Amino acid sequence: MQIANLSGRLVIVDGDRALDVESASAGRFSSDPQAAYARWDEFVSWGRQQDVSAGKVFRTTELGPAVPRPSQVFAIGLNYASHAGESGFEVPKDPVVFTKFVSSFTGPDGDVMLSGETVDWEAELVVVIGRGGRDIPEAEAWNCIAGLSVGQDLSDRSVQFWGHPPQFSLGKSLAGFAPIGPAVVTLDEVESIADRNDLGVRCSVTRSDGSMETLQDGRTRDMIFSIPALVARLSSIVELLPGDVIFTGTPAGVGHGRTPRVYLRPGETLTTEIEAIGVITQRFVAPR
Template structure:
């Protein structure tokens, strides 16, 4: 058991990646080469994470302006997303609340960090926002019971599950619309589970677009809580340190508003969750494709 709430970031400077811990108004960090691994390497058990915290407590201090943030887990082995996990979103989508979670995948190519731009793709103007709680797996395992599932969670973060809606709905499988390059924001920190409510329940979650609240709910409203999701997913697959479970979004998505609201270049979109902080990203347009003429 970790003794205190810890907040970690992953970052890069001009030379290499590093890991840091929040310390007062700044962060203390060291390069991955000196630590012996990235953040995911230390998530395998509480003792390893506690040792990382102790090491970083004596590291040089810096401001965020001195580095470039990365997603807290830079290259997750699995990003498992849950659809329709809030009753109000199921209702606005025209579905009955599910009795078994809808699971789809994202991939690491889709991730951007706090402050990085979400990219509206050249292929579609229908880029939507979705505020979500991200669960980061610590100690791995399979066939986990609900009573032990939360012991396998290292911590939590924020996620904006940017969705290219027309591609999402081209088939019954949603993955194509959910994993365009640079459409899923993740971060800024990994906040360890201790001192948070069990399963991160009871936390306000919302999306703010250009200063206007678009989504607002409470993680207590999730149909499948964190422990249940970990148990269900582990029936099928071994969960590994650094895997990410993105737990679903509440009602108020742009596609189902009247009139519809789509993310566009120049927008600023923020996801907020109580005790976890905020994740803010500007929106830009994908650069035009330069096709090489065939001869």
């Protein structure tokens, strides 16, 4: 099952059709896309019985962030050895955790205003918590996950490296810098297509002259801290809440790690795809 945010309303999607949850459930479930996670098991049980073909046709530009207002956003830095190396850092012994403030969340297909000359891309698998808690064992972690989504950890490197040591969160939280979607895909649907522990992560750019380049091409099996390990480590310190989001890190290929460095420019389009989950598209426009 895939759930999404269509113009601010919770929907179940299949292809280009969306079933409005509040209407289809006769008010049993709210239209609020964030509210489903508080009743996740009940909602999934109901949702899997619905006929989405009866829903309306929609365009991806109508979709908002798949998880619009999580209580907590965890972003994991340097979670691929290849990315740590290109960034000039040692492979971390413990998860490097920052946040992307919720005001940066945006839909999966839209325009993003560049904040300056050093905006970079980071394709990421996003984990959405379904059942929260503290001290969740690794062996139980997948059972606590509602589903997976596609995210971009867009980053203004100038803001990120304002000081010494650098601070990550502000430079990664400008308006539109956290696109997520197109939907949250439940684990059973992911597993019908691929291995949930080994998903392809790709990112490409179409430049203003029409040329295309693959920027990142990695696999989630190469994470330093796996998804179960992240859930266990985070929940050993904080309580994970239903609807929380984890950006799990990016593989090698970011612009800041290149020689010479390369950043996003107005007129370029970024396409991010994760195997068995979906595609998001961002078009970049000049700052006002």
